[in-house]
Amino acid sequence: MLTFDQVHFYYRKGQPVIDNMTFTIEEGEFVAIIGSNGCGKSTIAKLMDGLLLPKEGHVNFNGLDTSEPTELARIHEQIGFVFQNPEDQFITTTVLDEVIFGLENIRVPREEIRLRLDQALQAVQMEDYLEAMPHQLSGGQKQRVAIAAILAMRPQIIIFDEATSMLDPLGRKQVLSIMHELHHQGLTIIHITHHMDEVLSAERVLLIHQGRLEFDGDPSTFFDTISVTDYQLDQPFAVRLHKLLGLNAPLTADWKEMIRSEWSMS
Ligand SMILES: Nc1ncnc2c1ncn2[C@@H]1O[C@H](COP(=O)(O)OP(=O)(O)OP(=O)(O)O)[C@@H](O)[C@H]1O
Ligand SMILES: [Mg+2]
Secondary structure: OEEEEEEEEEEEOOEEEEEEEEEEEOOOOEEEEEOOOOOOHHHHHHHHOOOOOOOEEEEEEOOEEOOOHHHHHHHHHHEEEEOOOHHHHOOOOOHHHHHHHHHHHOOOOHHHHHHHHHHHHHHOOOHHHOOOOHHHOOHHHHHHHHHHHHHOOOOOEEEEEOOOOOOOHHHHHHHHHHHHHHHHOOOEEEEEOOOHHHHOOOOEEEEEEOOEEEEEEOHHHHHHHOOHHHHOOOOOHHHHHHHHHOOOOOOOOOHHHHHHHHHHHO
């Protein structure tokens, strides 16, 4: 369980970036965090992991307070980060080293490293690229290696901060499908995105506006009640279609599936 309790944060005194924010994310949830540029999404992500500390209030992960220096290492181990630009997160020169780097750092035994390496690369379908140089891979492959490196650490939560935004449609689809597979296996997924169609497949949406939590609920209610253009956001195609045709079928990310289920209802 990850809790924000009346969190305030600023980079420069007198210019609040996060303003009295309170919410709880339960284990195993798939949460999308959205909002216009500069609203505070990445700051929230860094507060979750203790990379930044609240000026007031508390961020608590499974009973560990990020403001307690002695608890930070345990928090870092359990919360993984995938960023927008995979290049920024590579530290070594082969895929193999990239995935085992963190494990060697925390002195995981050899046998266990081998096992975790295999599992992590299989999960992202990159097992054939052990000796490849991360910088020479495609954008989508790079991001998958970055995810494998996080997975090998066996985190409980993975925060994806615009991790799909630099990928082409195929790369994006592959990374999204990995995110959903990991969620299916029980990981908590926090997906910060500007792609509004990706919001539809989340279980819960947090809309941030000027450092405040403006909406917290499921995607269907979100698109029903929030005028997205007020927040410089787009209406996904499936939502426009759903409204335009006045469909009774539930709103889903896949518009073809939505139409099929409408037909089967009539
Ligand atoms: N290191 C920093 N020093 C000073 N101000 C910062 C710093 N990082 C972010 N900010 C400011 O804090 C506010 C929130 O930034 P943040 O990066 O959290 O927004 P964001 O929602 O992630 O935006 P984007 O969608 O562009 O990634 C912005 O006004 C930004 O300029
Ligand atoms: Mg950001």
